[in-house]
Amino acid sequence: MRKVSKKLMFIDIEVTGETNENTRESLIFKFWEVPELYDLINRGSDKLHVGDIVTFFGAWDDTAFSVSQYTIMVPWSSVSEGLAFTPVPPATVSTTKRKVSAEALCKFFVNTGRCDAVNCAYKHTDSSDLKQARAEFVRERKDRRLLVHEENFDSPIESASKRAEVLSNWIVETYGAEYLAGGTVLDVAGGRGDLAFELAIKKEINCVVVDPRPAKLKRWQAKLVKKKEVKLPEHHQLYFDQQFFSSSKVDPASIRLVVGLHPDEATESIVDTALSAGLPCCVVPCCVFSALSPQRRLKNGCAPINYEDFCSYLCEKSERIMTCHLPFAGKNKVLFTRPRSSADSSA
Numbered sequence: 001m002r003k004v005s006k007k008l009m010f011i012d013i014e015v016t017g018e019t020n021e022n023t024r025e026s027l028i029f030k031f032w033e034v035p036e037l038y039d040l041i042n043r044g045s046d047k048l049h050v051g052d053i054v055t056f057f058g059a060w061d062d063t064a065f066s067v068s069q070y071t072i073m074v075p076w077s078s079v080s081e082g083l084a085f086t087p088v089p090p091a092t093v094s095t096t097k098r099k100v101s102a103e104a105l106c107k108f109f110v111n112t113g114r115c116d117a118v119n120c121a122y123k124h125t126d127s128s129d130l131k132q133a134r135a136e137f138v139r140e141r142k143d144r145r146l147l148v149h150e151e152n153f154d155s156p157i158e159s160a161s162k163r164a165e166v167l168s169n170w171i172v173e174t175y176g177a178e179y180l181a182g183g184t185v186l187d188v189a190g191g192r193g194d195l196a197f198e199l200a201i202k203k204e205i206n207c208v209v210v211d212p213r214p215a216k217l218k219r220w221q222a223k224l225v226k227k228k229e230v231k232l233p234e235h236h237q238l239y240f241d242q243q244f245f246s247s248s249k250v251d252p253a254s255i256r257l258v259v260g261l262h263p264d265e266a267t268e269s270i271v272d273t274a275l276s277a278g279l280p281c282c283v284v285p286c287c288v289f290s291a292l293s294p295q296r297r298l299k300n301g302c303a304p305i306n307y308e309d310f311c312s313y314l315c316e317k318s319e320r321i322m323t324c325h326l327p328f329a330g331k332n333k334v335l336f337t338r339p340r341s342s343a344d345s346s347a
Helices: 036-042 107-112 127-149 160-175 177-181 194-202 219-228 244-248 264-277 307-315 342-346
Strands: 008-016 022-030 053-061 064-074 184-188 207-210 234-236 255-261 281-284 322-325 333-336
Touching: 008 107, 022 036, 036 064, 107 127, 160 177, 160 194, 160 255, 160 281, 160 333, 177 255, 184 194, 184 264, 194 207, 194 219, 194 255, 255 264, 264 281, 264 307, 307 333
Parallel strands: 022 064, 184 207, 184 255, 207 234, 255 281
Antiparallel strands: 008 022, 053 064, 281 333, 322 333
């Protein structure tokens, strides 16, 4: 495991095929694309350790596999009998089976300005050109991400760091400030509470975060709270499921909207619980976690193992679910329902 920075990490894995011959591959964790992975690999029950047997999900990008999620199948600690895992060093020359272009940039060199690999097969630019190479590299990667999940927007595409702000603006425009002010917005799997912060602090909408992890403000958020002397959103360290309202004592009648921005494993629970309680919801799905829910099936009988199929699977739960896309990089598809009218309620 090679942590280059807080935005990038490489790991080497051995893939055992049907021939029982191990193939070595390098995987990339891009934390600017999937910020949730940074906390996941560093703490908690899913913390990643060398020696673990893991199933990785993601996609090939250039010559390496970019990880979007993972599931630990066998932790090293459960089979090691207290012994430390001995890492296997890489060969001095790349043995990857994927073809390497002579013009392909070395990701280590572009991101850090140095490369410690012996006989690296990738291109190293001169230090005078490094700044330009890095800017072009980042721009090309961003353009490729936009092609995957973005539609044509009249407004500029915001970076992934702005997604909470973009979604909060969309929520107010879609549901109306007056409607939202009449109750509470539940931010499920809100993580560090970025979306709740945007809604509660900037838009003065009563918001409650539901997440088993403790709340943790960013530095700039803490400064703003201290400066404006505002009240932080209420935080419930619980899982959001059918028992949430009874265990938390939150009145469902007070809820105006249940929202989840990249809520990971809570995505389906948000949709199921909101539909069951007759509450409007909006979710921006990210990871599929198909290995954790093998029972899922589309109406055509197929298992939803990729992102688009997962979104279709969620939409098939109700004819009331609509979709749209928001102008920020990364997974930006919104699945949402509107409040039921009085006629709907009486029906």
